[in-house]
Amino acid sequence: MALDLDREGRVGCAYYVVMDEALFIEEDMVMGGVEVVSTILLRVQPTTIIIPNRAPQDLVELLEKDAQGLDDTQAQGSYILRHLSAAEFDYDAAKEALVGVDLEPLNKPEAVEIYCPEGESVGCIGSSSHGKLIRLAETININSHASVGCAGAVLNDLDRRRAVKDFAPGAEENPLFQIKSLKMNTPMDVMLVSADSLVSLQILRSELHPSHQVQSSKLSEPRVKQGLSIFGLLQGLACTAEGKLKLRQMLFLPSTNISILMERQRALAALLCPENREAVREIQKLLKKIKNIRPQLSHVRKGVDRIRGQLSIRIGVYKTLLRFSMVSVQLKEVMLPLSRDSGPGIFSRIHDELNSESLLAVGEIILRTFDFKLSEENSRTEILGGASAKLDMLKENHTDILEMLPNVKMSVASRVPKWAAQHIQDCIMFPGQGFLLGVTLNPDTGEGVYDGENNDDWEMAFINEDLIYYKTNAMRELDEQLGDPASDVARADEELEVILRLSAVVLEHESAIIHASKLFGELDSLVALALAAEKYSWVRPQMTTSNVIDIKDGRHPLQEMLVESFIPNDCIVAGGRGSSGNLDQNCIPTKSKYEATEPSMVILTGPNNSGKSIYMRQVAIIVYLAHIGSYVPAVRATIGVTDRILTRIATQETALDDESAFLIDVKQAAFTLNFATRRSLILADEFGKGTTMEAGAGILAAYLAHFLNLDEERPKVLVGTHFHELLEHVILKPGNGLAYAHMEVRLNLDADDAEDQITYLYKLRPGPGQGSLGILCAELNGVEKEVLDRADYFVQLMETGIHFEEALKRRTAEEEEEDGRLREAEAVARQFLATDIPESGDANLCDIRSMLDDILRTGYADRDGDTEAYTDMDMNMDVVSDI
Structure with a gap:
């Protein structure tokens, strides 16, 4: 993957998928920033990232966090990060490189060839290159300068990899890192969700693997597992690798195209129909038999070779292909009733687009080629009879020779002395060494009991248990006459030819196999969504172009799994109607009233731990699920098309950042200000808490007032805060698109136990709360x-x-009293230190007592002038006596 980020925040991205042999180019994302980069990384999961050496520091810091390093502490990063020259990302050079990519759409014959001087750029009007550039513009947006430059950097890197591979010893004939397709990913009809939102809403949540051995291993795979998240919830219900991949794509690319969403909902409705329950069970059973077919095709594409005289191709590859072809045909038959009832959709596409003839042809030729049972027993690839006439002839000759060997042994035994004939035990044909004669081993000498005579040159080959095998003249004559049939069978080029011909047939149908795999992946993802809807009691949402969110008894799909009983809540908010003041032409008329009567912003107040954050998250998750075509956890839901979900919820702090929590929050809030539209959903939970109370309340008020002042362009906003000053000082008045609400609690402050003083009801009520x-x-x-x-x-x-x-x-009264006593003691101490005590010879004990009494009286009198309060001579004399 190549990434670029300019000073204005424009993000460019291009990446190459080795398995698909496809180059993907993203549309330039204006004002995207590192937040968009984080989302791309989560979606694509690259193994190598290249950036220009002029990349801004914030992009470098973001990528270095999870990159592999040279030291052991970072050797287990998610990807390799490389810095390249900025020239590698040059836009004009990238255009010329893209035009030079050998793709079928770019290689159509030209109707008119116009001469262009050598060295002229692709922009030379009328030239062949210019024609290719025009056709290239039909595939990608060449005005996405940053992303096109990234594509050029990827192409240069692929050229370097191919060059290294070509010069490497033992390089394969099949070219690697080829580009068979060029695709452009555009953000059209896709909801924008920042990486912060994906984590805050727990759409995706990774955590360290529970096994310490797995965590500390040196493997290149990420040592994490999917935690409690929406993706983890759905992923476990998918059966195939392609289905899990499709689910991930759906979650990272939520659609805003109502037609696509309605098609998915119709498929879910058909899968959940009681009449189709048996068919769905059969579909699940068949999907579980499908393995990831792409790696298998990659093995077939690489060809075969021999290692130690045996074919290196794994028989399991073709067994997987055989099972896939058979299961594909069965799935098509099982879904025939569904394709008739559900109308256009995945079932109809499987019925219409699945090429059963190609899949059956692949399965049939595999069945006619391999003996899977014998291959498993012999731990090598065994070719069935009839797959090759030449190979059958070699095997037949080998069998005839094996039947002849006992006669050869008897013939040799008849020509040796009678005493030695009994020691001629065996005659074998050994691969690589030809025919050998086995004689009884003499354990005392380590040689054969009989080892030839009369100049018969017996040469020892090897010892096997109690027999020693020799190469004799008779065996050499057989070698000259019959050759080495065992080695011929083991190394026969015809065996390779059979598998190569089979590989060629399979690759002829590769596109049909991959297309079938994609269809089954989409089917599997929808089956997973249907299973989730049935298992967790989700309902079908009504999608509308009206800018509203109307949820009846919504639930948090993750939180309700962790508590004994979950309290559902409603939500009704409506965004602006647009600058024209009119509703969208395609909006549902029955829902138009929402945009005129319901608030666009709801501020939630109330005690801590009362459920404000869970409520906001559940609304966003319901909207999110609706935009992947899923059912949602609610009794009823009407969801307007939402182009973006932007959150300011979780402060993502790490020890590697030198930014304060408040600064991180402000950056997240700025991102929402830059990207919000009237169709956006914004969540802000306790924004402004990282600074002083006055400044935090002021910033939050200004932040919310900005959205309210957008009038007909205002987005839908949910806010959770403890800044009750917003209402108390009438900073944000209810009405005109703004409403206050709180999570209900019951108070009994007279109760002795603190737990009995407050009862959380987790129910949303209108109006402000009683306080935090x-x-x-x-x-x-x-x-x-x-x-x-x-x-x-x-x-x-x-x-x-x-x-x-x-x-x-x-200070309190007790503190004042204690302070008075301390001041009294200090006055006495100071008076005592200032008094001149006479020596023992100049004064008696009575005089000293009188002097100390005066000190006590004077010290207390200096405090408040009241000497009568301190005339308790008994107490004073006791003190003096103690002294």
């Missing part, structure tokens, strides 16, 4: 009572208008 109840929530989570009392005291002071710093300076 932060102190009560802290008590529920084990914070000590002394800390909570202090916190409550500070809250009460601040609610009266006292600044927090002034509240810290204020």
Whole structure:
């Protein structure tokens, strides 16, 4: 993959898929930034990334986080990151390279050839290259300068890889890194979802593998597993590798094309129909028999070779192809009733586009070529009789010679001395060494009991248990007459020819096989969605072009799996109608009232842990599922086409970032400001909490006011916040597209137990909440009572208008009393230190007592002038006596 990011935030991307031999070029994404790059990485999962050496630092830092490094700590990265010269990403050079790609659409004969001077660019009007450029423009958008430049960098890298492969020892004849197709991915009819949104909504969530051995292994595969996520939920219901891949594509590329979504919903409805239950079970059973066919075709495409005298091709490759061809035909027959009832869709396409003749032809020739049972027993590839006349003749000769060997042994035994005849035990034909004679081994000498005579040159070949095998003159004569039939069979070029002819036939039908695999992958993905709908009680949403979200009793598909009972909630929001003030021409009339009466923004308040975040996420997930054609967790749902889901929920902090949490939040919010349209859904949870209360509330208010002021272009916004100042100070007034709501709780502050003072009902109610109840929530989570009392005291002071710093300076009555005692003690100590005590010879004990009493009286009097309060001489004398 090649990536480029310019100063204006334009993202260019192109990547090559080795398995498909296809070059993909993305449309330039204006103002995309590193957020879009993160989404591309999640979707494509590249093994190598190349970027220009002028790439901005934020792109380099993003890519270096998961890149493989030279040290052991980073050797297990997800991909290799390489920096290339900026010249490799040159747009004009890339255009010429793309024109030079040998594709069928670009190699049609020219009607008119106009001479173009040598060295002229592809832009020379009328030239053959110019004609190819025009046809290239029909396939890709050549105005996507950044992405076209990335395509040029990919082509250059592929050229280098091919050159290295060609000069490598033992290079295969089949060319690698060829380009058979050129495709352009455009963002049209696709919902934009940032990488932050994918993680925040748990569409995708990876976590370290639970096995420590797997985590610390040196394998190149990622050592992670799919955690609790939407993809993980659905992936486990798919049966085939192609189906899992299709599910991933659907999740990363949610569609905004209602026709596509309705087609998928019709397929799900047919799969969920009770009348088709048996057919669906049979489809599942057949899909489980299908393995990933692309690697198998890759093995066939590479050809065969011999390793140690045996064919290197794995018999399992053709067994997989045989099973695929048979299962494909069976699937087509099983889905015949579904194709009749569901109308146009995947079932009809499988019935119409699946080439049964090609698949049966592949299966038939494989069946007529291999003996799978004998191959498994002999651990080598065994060719059936009838696959090759020459090979059959070689095998027949080999069999005749094997039948002749006992007679040869008897003939040799008749020509040796009678005492030695009994020691001639065997005559074999050994591959590579020809005919050999087996004689009884003499364990004392390590030689044969009989080893020839009369100048008969007996040459020892090898010892096997109690026999020693010799090459004799008689055996040499057989070698000259019959050759080495065993080696002929083992190394016969005809055996290779048989498999090569079979490979050629299979590759003739390669496009039909791959197309069938794609169709079954799409079928498998829809079966997985149908199973999820049935298993988790999801319903079919109504898709509309009206800019609304109307959900009845919606649920969070992941959260409801973790709790005993989940409380469903409704949601109704409506975005702007557009600058013209009219609804879309194709919108459903019955839903037009939403856009005039329902709010476009809902601000959620209420205590911590009351379910605000779960509610916002469940709305976004329901909208997301609807845009992949899936059923949704609700009783009823009407979902308007949503072009983007933008979130400011989870702050993705790492030790590698030098940015504060607030700065990360602000960048995410800026991304939503730049990309939001009236058809977007925006989620903001506790935005502004990373700075002071005043600044955070102000920034949040300005952020929300921006969307409200868009009038007919305003998006749909859900906000969760604890900044109750927004309502208390009338910063954002309800009405005019704005509504407040809260998650209901029941309070009983008279209860002794903190857990009984608050009961979370998790039900959405209109209007603002009673407050955050932060102190009560802290008590529920084990914070000590002394800390909570202090916190409550500070809250009460601040609610009266006292600044927090002034509240810290204020003291309670107990603290004032304690402070007074400390000041008294300090005054006495200072007076004592200032008094001149006479020596023992100059004063008696009574005088010293009187002096100390005066110190006590003076010290206390200096405090408040009240000497009567401190005339307890007994107490004072006790102190003096102690001294």
